[in-house]
Amino acid sequence: MESKEKKNYRAELTGVFGDPVDDNPTGVMEEAAYAARGLNFRYITMKVTPEGFPDAMRAVRALHMRGVNLTMPHKLNVIPWLDELSVAAEVIGAVNTVVVREDGTLFGENTDGKGFVEALLRAGGVLEGKKIVVLGAGGAARAIAVECALAGASRITVVNRDEGRGRELAALVNEKTGAEAEYLPWAGGIDVPGDTDILVNATPVGLAPLDGEMPEINYDTVLPSMTVCDVVFNPADTLFLKEAGKRGAKTVSGLGMLACQGARNFTLWTGEEAPLRIMEEKLREEFGL
Ligand code: NDP
16 A cells, blocks of 8 residues: 655744844745745744743743744843853853754854854955954944954954943953954044954944944045945945945945844754855845845
8 A cells, every 4th residue: 555644734933032023034034945945944023021031931842943043132041041052152142043952952052243254254255364343342243253253363353332341342352262352442433443354333323214324433544455344234235334335445234144144043943054045135125125
């Protein structure tokens, strides 16, 4: 007798926990990637408050989820729930991706900085021995500064308004990586040091609907020898990148970083290579680019 293959109607669950989370576009690219690979996976965007977070983490196990992204305000709260952290997540001190392994243990990774590094390398950038200036010292800046240092950058300069946060990030890079780091206070219209190779806006300045704004630096100190990157992905072509482009600098948008970190999450959860181009196209379509 011919044996029929047993049907499996059960969906593999992934998603994001955050609050606010309504405007998080990650699900659009992850669902497009699942469909492109013919996987019965779902990505659900879920509002989870700090009070509800313990129940949400118990649900990760109860629902046999494959993994989950964490966004504000859970990137730190999640750590006590995890069995193991990646080296970068441990140094950065924040997790944006949880992977549920087959044995049920939970692994924490931070794909924000890795997504940045990958997008930069794909755009032809190099990190080995390079001098990086990071504007900002929040979650994205921490991830970017640490991953650039771990990828071989020689110097990280942190420019931030809040001195405590800026100094803390510089100290972290000095202590935990092979790069040298320093803090520069952000007094409006700051000059970019002339020997900078890569300048990164890791603040939300320029994000729609405030896309008429740009970080307060002296744009005439941006040189054609510099690569200038933004974490802001909507719009992709920020005023910051436009002004840098006018000075002859090479520019890299935050859209590539978002797609690359999404692709890493996809691979961590499914074990398959991510359809990066499809993910990027879906984001462009979503933002009307
Ligand atoms: P945080 O709130 O953790 O940090 C924000 C940082 O920006 C702080 O250092 C803050 O400085 C600084 N900042 C805020 N407003 C200004 C301003 N007007 N002038 C100068 N500095 C300012 O945010 P995140 O790091 O989590 O996120 C930052 C941005 O990165 C967001 O727009 C987010 O969407 C984007 N992002 C993009 C990703 C991608 O894949 N492309 C991934 C992750 C984040 P201070 O310390 O002085 O208050």
